[in-house]
Amino acid sequence: MRMIGCVSPPTAGELSIFGLDPVADGPAIRARLGVVPQEDTLDVELTVRENLLVYGRYFGLSRAVIRERSARLLEFVQLADRAGDRVEPLSGGMKRRLTIARSLINDPDMLLLDEPTTGLDPQARHVVWDRLFRLKQQGVTLVLTTHYMDEAEQLCDRLVVMDRGRIAAEGSPRELIDRYSTPEVLELRFDPAVHENAAEKLASIPAQRREVLADRVLLYVPDGDATLGAVRSLGLEPLTSLVRRSTLEDVFLRLTGRRLED
Amino acid sequence: MTAQAPAATAPAAWPFAVRQLRFWLTDYRRTWRGSIISTVLNPLLYLGAMGLGLGTLVDKHGTAHLGGVSYLVFLAPGLLAASAMGTAVGESTYPVYGSVKWNKTYQAAVSAPLRPADLFHGHLLFVALKLTMTCSVFLAVAALFGALTSPLAIAALPVAVLTGLAFTAPIEAWTVTRSRDTSLAVVYRFGVIPLFLFSGTFFPVTQLPVWIRPVAYLTPLWHGVALCRALCLGTATLPGALLHVGYLIAVLAAGIWAGNRSYTRRLYV
Numbered sequence: 001m002r003m004i005g006c007v008s009p010p011t012a013g014e015l016s017i018f019g020l021d022p023v024a025d026g027p028a029i030r031a032r033l034g035v036v037p038q039e040d041t042l043d044v045e046l047t048v049r050e051n052l053l054v055y056g057r058y059f060g061l062s063r064a065v066i067r068e069r070s071a072r073l074l075e076f077v078q079l080a081d082r083a084g085d086r087v088e089p090l091s092g093g094m095k096r097r098l099t100i101a102r103s104l105i106n107d108p109d110m111l112l113l114d115e116p117t118t119g120l121d122p123q124a125r126h127v128v129w130d131r132l133f134r135l136k137q138q139g140v141t142l143v144l145t146t147h148y149m150d151e152a153e154q155l156c157d158r159l160v161v162m163d164r165g166r167i168a169a170e171g172s173p174r175e176l177i178d179r180y181s182t183p184e185v186l187e188l189r190f191d192p193a194v195h196e197n198a199a200e201k202l203a204s205i206p207a208q209r210r211e212v213l214a215d216r217v218l219l220y221v222p223d224g225d226a227t228l229g230a231v232r233s234l235g236l237e238p239l240t241s242l243v244r245r246s247t248l249e250d251v252f253l254r255l256t257g258r259r260l261e262d
Numbered sequence: 263m264t265a266q267a268p269a270a271t272a273p274a275a276w277p278f279a280v281r282q283l284r285f286w287l288t289d290y291r292r293t294w295r296g297s298i299i300s301t302v303l304n305p306l307l308y309l310g311a312m313g314l315g316l317g318t319l320v321d322k323h324g325t326a327h328l329g330g331v332s333y334l335v336f337l338a339p340g341l342l343a344a345s346a347m348g349t350a351v352g353e354s355t356y357p358v359y360g361s362v363k364w365n366k367t368y369q370a371a372v373s374a375p376l377r378p379a380d381l382f383h384g385h386l387l388f389v390a391l392k393l394t395m396t397c398s399v400f401l402a403v404a405a406l407f408g409a410l411t412s413p414l415a416i417a418a419l420p421v422a423v424l425t426g427l428a429f430t431a432p433i434e435a436w437t438v439t440r441s442r443d444t445s446l447a448v449v450y451r452f453g454v455i456p457l458f459l460f461s462g463t464f465f466p467v468t469q470l471p472v473w474i475r476p477v478a479y480l481t482p483l484w485h486g487v488a489l490c491r492a493l494c495l496g497t498a499t500l501p502g503a504l505l506h507v508g509y510l511i512a513v514l515a516a517g518i519w520a521g522n523r524s525y526t527r528r529l530y531v
Contacts, residue, residue, distance in 0.1 A: 007372050007530055027278070027375040041370035045292060054285050058374035106374075 001114050001145055005035050018109070031059060034108035034140075038115045040095045044088040048079060048098055051087060052105055059106040066105065073101040077131055093124025100131060111135065113144035117151060129154055149248035159248075163256040173248055180254050181246035182208050184224035188217045188231065188238040198236050205230050209254075220246070278376050282384020283391075285371070290388075301396045304345060305403040312464070313337045313409060327466060331411070331495060338409035339418055339494035340463035342400050343425045343486035349396050350426035351454050353389045354434040355446045362438055368529055378525035382438075386430060386518070393426040394419070412496030421493065421507070425486025428510045431517025435524045462487045485509045 002008035003015055006026035015022055017029045042051050049070055056066035074080045077097035087095065096116065103111060116132070117125040132155055136142055146152055152159050153173045161168040161176070169176055190198045192215075199212045202219070205227060209220040221227045224243030231238070290297070317333030328336040361368040361381075368381055376384075397419050404410055433449060440446065460470065461483040467475055478484050489506040492498035 002531075005373055007369075009530060027377060030373065031375045033373075035373040037369065037373065039366065041366040041373075043289070043365050043367050043370075045365070046288070050288060054288050055370065055374065057284050057288075058281050058371055058376055060281065060375075102370075 001112060001143075004143065005033060005112055006030050031106065032109045034103035034106065034111040036096075036099050036103045036111065036113040036116050038118070040099055042087050042095060042098060042102070045086065047084055047086055048074065048090075049083045051098060052102055055102045056105045061106070069105055069107075070101075073104055076104075076134075077101045078127065091124070093120050093127065096120060096124065096128060097131070100128065104135075108140070110141040110143060113142060115146055116144060117146070117148065125151075149252055153248050161252060161255050168255040169251070176251045177246050177248065180251040182220040183222050183246060184220075185244055185246055185250060186219040186221055186224040186227050186231075187242040187244065188219070189215060189240045190217070190236070190238050198238075201234055201236060202231065204234070220250070278380035279383035279387060282371065282376060282381050283387040285367070286385060286388035290392075301399045302403065304396075305341070305400045308341055308345075309334065309338060309404060309407050309409065312341075313407065327469070329495065329497070334407060334409050335411055335495070336491070337464065338404040338407070339415075339490040340487045342397060342404065342418060342422050342494075343483060343490045344458050344461070344463045345400055346393055346397055346422040346426035346486065347429050347457065347483050348454065349393055350389060350429040351433055351449060353385075353392060354430040355437050355449060356443070358385065358434050358437045359440060359443055359446060362528060363441070363443070368438075372529045378529040379522045381529070382434065382518075382521045382525045385434065386427065389430045390423060390427060393423040397422040397426075410494055412494060414496050414498060415494040417498075418490040418493040421486060421489050421510075424507065424510045424514070425482060425490075428482040428486070428513040428517070431514050431521055433517075435517055435521035438521070438528050439524050457481055457483045462491075482510055482513050 003010050003022065004017060006017070006022040006029050009023060018032060020029050022029060043054065046054065052070040052073065053063070053066050056069070061069075070083070071080070074083050077100055079094060079097055079101065082090065082094065087098065090098070100113075100116070113132070117128050120128065129151065132142060132144075136155065142155065144151075144155065156173060158170070158172055159176070160170045169180065171179065188198075188202075195215075195217075199217050202210065202217055205219065207219040207221045207227065211218040211220075219227055228241055228243060231241075313334035317337065320328075320333040325331060325333070325336075368378075371381055372378060400422075401410070401415065401419060405415075437446065461467070461478055461481050463483075467478045467484060470478060485506040489498065489503055492502060
């Protein structure tokens, strides 16, 4: 991400952005990029509007252009009423939205977003998603990293699953789910006393994949309800059962494993 | 967002460093009132207490060691250079550290078209402006005290600014590499305070033990103090002036060279 943003020299291989070389043409490339870093880099001592002014000046924009765009962008990220306030007391979600507004001040051809909604409450996340989706509709290319699979599912046309610095899979969210998972997942929770016993018995149920976790058994199947019927006909009665569609999270966990990674 | 205000990202006429200078000026707008007050108070207090108060005692003892001038006249140009150092060090420690570690505004700026060296040069420009302002006020206050005796004193202004910059560039080059702010206090404890006291500001370096004098001659502050004083007293010679200016420029150039490298290493990672 930092290499695409031309603030980290490529360590190996070739990298070309807008057909330019990031090492030689960093300033020219960055003039056409918008960047939303993982950590906010706002000047918290300045006001919301001053942050946009200072940043717009970095791109050599005139005060008049910045004033016009700031008004529009603050409206867009729903911060217009806070324009004159200092940044420091703003909530995390507001700072995030201001960072997004700031990244758009130069009317970028491409927007780089590094975990744009990490640490936000659900309301704030949905506002950010909504704004990012609108940008996408307006034709801005978004490149984003995220640990939230629902975020990837909402926003991405094309996604790459990275595992320890390597590409584990690539495609649209739909394609990846089709390729690496089943249409449905049946989640079964048994009484802890019979959990292991039940899990063993389930081995006779046809499923593309089964996962026995400490508290649940997951069966990856084409038709969850039919499978649940089969489970019951074995004489097993789960405490709770849930039939759901496969998600990117299933794909991600399948590809990268359930172990904790640093 | 697209298709509005075309060509807005075309290269501007202003060099990138000036864009960063404008950032610091915007930043300064918040604090300039307090800054102006201390800029005026600082020379008033020091020249009043040391120049007039302590100076009365010193002058009774005889002024031969001071070159035959009153202590106030001796002290004022030294304090001019020393306060330039103080302003310069203040600007090149916490504000720079904060830009990398606290607010991370430097990281934000290199996501825009600016390069690390542009940030460095932009800040140097800002410090140069601020030094020009504080040193001008200092000279004006010194004139009101009657501490300036030669019209050449006006030339002490650029020399004091240069003295400050000779501190700013190398210290900033170092500050930007720091990962803990406690390091910055070391600059004051082992740099600013000893230099302030022993570089000829308050008494001639010839009063120091012979063996330590060469150390004083190596410090940029001594060169700044010596030249400012020679100009204010009207005793400056061209070779002497060239030597002092040359030394200060050499330190400044070395600092710029080091800063170009350390800024780039710190911000392109």
